[in-house]
Amino acid sequence: MSLTEAPTFDPAVAPDVRGPTAPFPATIFALGIASLVVVTLGVVVSQVNYAVSDRVLTPSCIEQQISPEDNGAIGVCNIVEALDDPLTTGSLYLGAAVGGLALILGLASYRRMDTERRRDHAITGAVLGAQGIILAIAILWFRSASPGLFAKHFLNFADLEGYGSAFVRGARNTLIMAFAGELGGIVIGLILGVLTLSSRRSVRAPARIYINFFRGTPLIWQLAAGYFVLLLGFNIRWPGLIVAIMIFALNTGAYAAEVFRAGIQSIERGQIEAARSLGMGYVQAMRYAIVPQAVRRVIPPLMNEFVILIKDTALVAVLGLTASEYDIFSTAREGQSATFNATFFTAAAIAYLIVTLPLIRLVNAAEKRLRSGLVGVVGAGG
């Protein structure tokens, strides 16, 4: 058979080998969403319903050791009662059932969807359905244990009244420590980072020892030890907040050093060669050509370190601060020991999130901008 006699292809009579198209991708997608919506909405609506209406302490609440003398007992009881409300129960079971339907239909049919978009719908529907099931089961399980005791200790916000200004002060102290610590750490880190890149071992070694020590020991140990080393070793009696900032700076410096080292190493060899070939010395080349470029690249990881440091400042609790020096976590601990109500820790978590979530968004945006490769142009020129 010669090549010229190749069989002709007629789309009109060509058999469709794809097989039948699976039905209703949009329905599966909708079922998945419905599952999640039913579960969350059922729980939220009955919680809100109980919270806004005037209720009393029910016998079942008292059975669960929520006594009328407890501050905020009715609020706690409302949470427990709302969890047991038929609306909650019904929506949990309904949501789980709908989720199961979406999961089964989606998994059974996604391979036979005839477009990418329909397949996406089927898969997403199945995934959302699975999430609905998991959420429903988790809430049912939680409800079957001791929700009353939990709500009494962790969701009783009544005792927090009057602690608002204390938390604001705590947040301020947390940010002061994290900010000052990060700033000091960046200065230490930049110096150490450059030292670790030296071709001379005698220069590298001390920097490496410092970095390995601070990366290799727990921060909580460094805080405690730092305090006593200053006090007993050097007879320096600084306020706890200052000691904390110093230790945070020393610790962050070790991590920032690695960030700067990696940032500097990521600059192409040609850059330092170009600078040196123009007669610049090593220090000049670093200062004008390499470090300014490296600094741009290390902004996202340094911001990451900052977010980590914000949370790590909670460790100052080991220092025994005075009340005016309390950070968020110490404030919560103080409130909890005064009222025996652990809801202060729930509030602390919310306070940390208020500070960290916008920063995390900022880090992601900065990373995205860096990846887009516009940093050399826009970063310098605006």
Place this chain on the structure above:
Amino acid sequence: MADLETTNTAIRETTGRPLVRLEGIHKWFGNLHVLSGIDLTIQQRDVVVVIGPSGSGKSTLLRCVNMLEAPTLGKVWFEDEEITDIRADLNEVRTHMGIVFQAYNLFPHMTAVRNITLALEKVLKLPSDEAHDRAMDQLARVGVGNKASSYPGQLSGGQQQRVAIARALAMEPKVMLFDEVTSALDPELVGEVLEVMIRLAGDGMTMMVVTHEMGFAREVGTRMLFLDEGRVGEQGEPKDMFFRPQSDRLRQFLAKVL
């Protein structure tokens, strides 16, 4: 003896003073013997073209001239100074030798004009207005005067490479080293860079050029070196070497690239 010295000097004056002299250059990268015993003298106004297959050590040899690569063995002189001597002030020496790289190596965080004024201000210690004037002159000279405030990322490869040439020229070097400066360029941008180099050679600049542009080598080069496996395979007048290659290796190489 004293007479002989004077005579030698006199001869050197008439034939052009040797600007760069390499003697017995060897370079190992680990076990790889990249250069094995190269001698080279560059006189003033020379345009020395270095050709050869990839991996033959052309770029390494060029980089030994301004000591970006230190030879493992052998000596390099610039004018009357042995710059392989550990006591040589390389930063000072390098202000007299411009180098242009294959990858341009402009500073991406600085405008074109700032790329040039940086070394003028920080190394030559020129006042900033004088540095700026000199930079603008050089940018105009290579035909990118209107791009002074652009960042490298906003320029085409050809424009970036011309800014890089202007950056090197602004230092008023005595010799210019070109390391495959057109190899990274899109074909239609090669011409504008070669044009600048041709003009530079016409102005009497001493140049050492590692290149794959055989037309440039033949027409602009005053002397040509064919490097092969770290040795000088052949050297002489470019036209002679192109039309009457003596060795098989050069014949084979030319057959492949022409």
